[in-house]
Amino acid sequence: xxxxxxIINPSSGRQSMDRKVDSLIKKLLNNGYIVGKxxxxxxxxxxxxxxxxxxxxxxxxxxxxxxxxxxxVVRGLMASEKKIPxxxxxxxTVNDFARYLNLPRTINGIYExxxxxxxxxxxxxxxxxxxxxxxxxxxxxxxVAHTAQPEMKAILGRVAYYLEGLxxxxxxxxxxxxVEIKTSEVFLKEDILLFLISNSSxxxxxxxxxxxxxxxxxxxxxxxxxKAEIGELAxxxxxxxxxxxxxxxxxxxxKTDSIEINSKNSIxxxxxxxxxxxxxxxxxxxxxxxxxxx
Numbered sequence: 001x002x003x004x005x006x007i008i009n010p011s012s013g014r015q016s017m018d019r020k021v022d023s024l025i026k027k028l029l030n031n032g033y034i035v036g037k038x039x040x041x042x043x044x045x046x047x048x049x050x051x052x053x054x055x056x057x058x059x060x061x062x063x064x065x066x067x068x069x070x071x072x073v074v075r076g077l078m079a080s081e082k083k084i085p086x087x088x089x090x091x092x093t094v095n096d097f098a099r100y101l102n103l104p105r106t107i108n109g110i111y112e113x114x115x116x117x118x119x120x121x122x123x124x125x126x127x128x129x130x131x132x133x134x135x136x137x138x139x140x141x142x143x144v145a146h147t148a149q150p151e152m153k154a155i156l157g158r159v160a161y162y163l164e165g166l167x168x169x170x171x172x173x174x175x176x177x178x179v180e181i182k183t184s185e186v187f188l189k190e191d192i193l194l195f196l197i198s199n200s201s202x203x204x205x206x207x208x209x210x211x212x213x214x215x216x217x218x219x220x221x222x223x224x225x226x227k228a229e230i231g232e233l234a235x236x237x238x239x240x241x242x243x244x245x246x247x248x249x250x251x252x253x254x255k256t257d258s259i260e261i262n263s264k265n266s267i268x269x270x271x272x273x274x275x276x277x278x279x280x281x282x283x284x285x286x287x288x289x290x291x292x293x294x
Contacts (some may be wrong), residue, residue, distance in 0.1 A: 001085075001117055002061040004028060005036045005075055007046050007066030009091070017091040021064055024089075028114070040069070054084055060114065060293070066095055067134055070153065071272035074124060077290050078131050079173045085119050087293035097134045097272075098140025100202040100215075101294055113293055124214040124289035125199045132271045133215075133290075136283055139177055139194035140225070143285040144187050148205040176227040179263045179279075183256040186228045188224075190252075193233075196223040198281045208243030212255075222259060224252040231250060270287055 001039040008021060025035050031219045036058065040051045046063070050073045053061055063073045063086055070088055077083045089110060090098040104110050125132040177192035196203060198210035210221040225236065239245035246253040262280040269276040 001114065002033055003034045003036075003061045004062060004114070005038065005049075005056075006060045006062045006064060007069070008039050009038065009046070010039050017064060017089075020089065020091075020107060024110055027107065028157065029197040031115075032206045033114075033135050038066075039058045039211045040072075044072060045222070046072035047076040047079070051080050054082050058084060062110075063087070063090060063196055064089045064091050064113075067097055067272045068274050069133070070097055070133060071274060074133050074290060075131050078124065078286075083290060085291040085293055089177065093188060096202040096204065097200060099207070099293070100134075100200040113243035116126065116293075119293055120216070120294045121288040121291050123199055123218060124286050125220055126232060126284045127198065127271060127276055128277055130209070130271055131286075131289075132199065132276075133208075134198070134200050134270050134272050136197040136269055136281075137195065137203075138261075138269045138279060139192060168180040175263050177263055177267055178216070179261055181224070181259060182260040182262075183222075185253075185256060186254060188252070190224070192224050193227060194225040195222075195223075198223065199261060199285070206240050209240055209245075210253075211243030211246060216288075218254075218285060219255040219257055220283060220285050222252070222254050222256060226250045226252065258270060258282070 008023060016177045025037065030155050040046050046069050047107065050061060051272060054077065061073060061084060063070050073086060077086070088098040088101065088103055090105060122173070124134060127136055161247055176193060178191055179195070181188040182188070196210065198213050200215050201208055201210045201213040203209040210223055213221040228236070232250050233239070235250060236248050239248060245251055260280070260282045265279070269277045269281055
């Protein structure tokens with residue numbers, strides 16, 4: 001892996017990210033690597049640059065940003081005939097996927113990761129023509145990533161999401177969603193508050209939200225919170241820290257490789273922190289879709 005392209009979201013992490021990336025690039029250059037650097041300017045820039053990078057003879061992409069930037073790079077990889085491995089420098093407000101993979105955060109740690117060249121093939125979730133490495137979700141609190149102000153996210157980081165979530169719970173009524181859920185194993189008609197279709201176990205900063213999820217099993221983990229009162233939701237929330245929420249009577253948890261969700265309600269879908277369309281929707285998993293350095 002001699003040729004490395006850095007794809008950087010400059011709004012993620014700001015000055016601390018710049019210093020870390022520049023120090024790492026200097027170390028790579030001093031040790032014989034060829035390095036390219038690209039700064040995104042707007043939505044889908046990382047996707048377009050990834051497609052170009054795959055055609056340009058690079059051996060590795062280093063994504064510098066949060067889950068949204070990682071998602072854009074993965075979409076670019078999935079659209080490319082030749083796929084190259086990626087790794088992640090966590091710089092965004094929420095970095096669930098990098099946390100799940102336990103990727104190093106120090107300059108020396110990231111350098112050793114690149115030098116070691118240990119590659120893992122991982123699954124990717126698919127929604128129509130869109131992809132997700134971490135989670136697709138709909139219902140209660142899933143619009144928090146879109147409504148939290150960018151300035152607030154830059155200053156407060158993950159806390160901004162929690163504050164926006166608390167505001168939503170206090171201001172909005174808990175309106176249930178009537179859904180019909182179909183898989184080869186399950187058929188449900190339920191009034192629910194939230195659904196999560198997860199590829200990894202770490203979602204929204206909670207390491208065990210989908211506690212048995214794995215990115216190499218060819219399956220998606222489905223977490224559904226049924227219609228519940230505030231007190232029941234509080235109990236579910238407390239249980240999440242230990243992954244015990246899946247035993248709550250208001251929570252449905254199962255695995256599948258394909259799931260359809262239909263609803264009369266116009267429900268927005270969040271994909272890795274970005275807007276991903278509305279119900280109805282069909283979610284699938286693509287096994288061993290991309291490669292990542294670990």
